Amino acid sequence: MTNEIRKKLIESTTRLLARREHSVTELVQKLASKGFELDSIYSVVEEFKQADIQSDRRFAESRVRHAANKGIGPNRVKTELSQHKIDETLVFEAFKEAEIDWFELAKTVHAKKYKGDISDSFKEQQKQRQFLQYRGFTFEQIQYAIENA
Structure with a gap:
């Protein structure tokens, strides 16, 4: 890797990390898509990890x-x-x-979407459960949200 390529790679990595945190995997993918070689990418990313500039x-x-x-x-x-x-x-x-209370978050998400609507219809309850499941809540969190709506 030449000094010029290394400099460009460091600049690209710095620009990416200045905007927000990135995982190593994400950094490697983005830098590879810019045409840098994987060996060079791993070398520079490792330096950034060692300096605690990049942190998973x-x-x-x-x-x-x-x-x-x-x-x-x-x-x-x-x-x-x-x-x-x-x-x-x-x-x-x-x-x-x-320290997030995922049960209360599920309840809040449910309340925001359905405005406290507790339907007697099985079909509507299933629809609400599927929405919360899609959002990534566990079965227990979904039950809590619906029962406490």
Whole structure:
């Protein structure tokens, strides 16, 4: 890798990380799409990790908070983080750090969508359950949200 390529790679990585946190997987994909070689990418990304400029831990914490603010449940967040190849220990720590009451969040999301409408219709209840399931809430959280609407 020449100094010029290295400089461009460092600049691209810095620009990406200045906007928001990125996982290693995401950084590698974005830099590869810009035409950089994988060996060079891994070398520079490792330097950024060592300097604590890039952190999968911070990325996971950021994603958990962002998802909760958007009304997205824990199952969907965990799936997204696994697609970014975030270590399960980091995911567990991010959820613990966030201290989010997922049951209350499911109830809030349900109330916002359905305005407290508790339907007697089985079909409508299923529709509400499917909505919350799509949003990534667990069965227990969905039950809580519907029973406490």
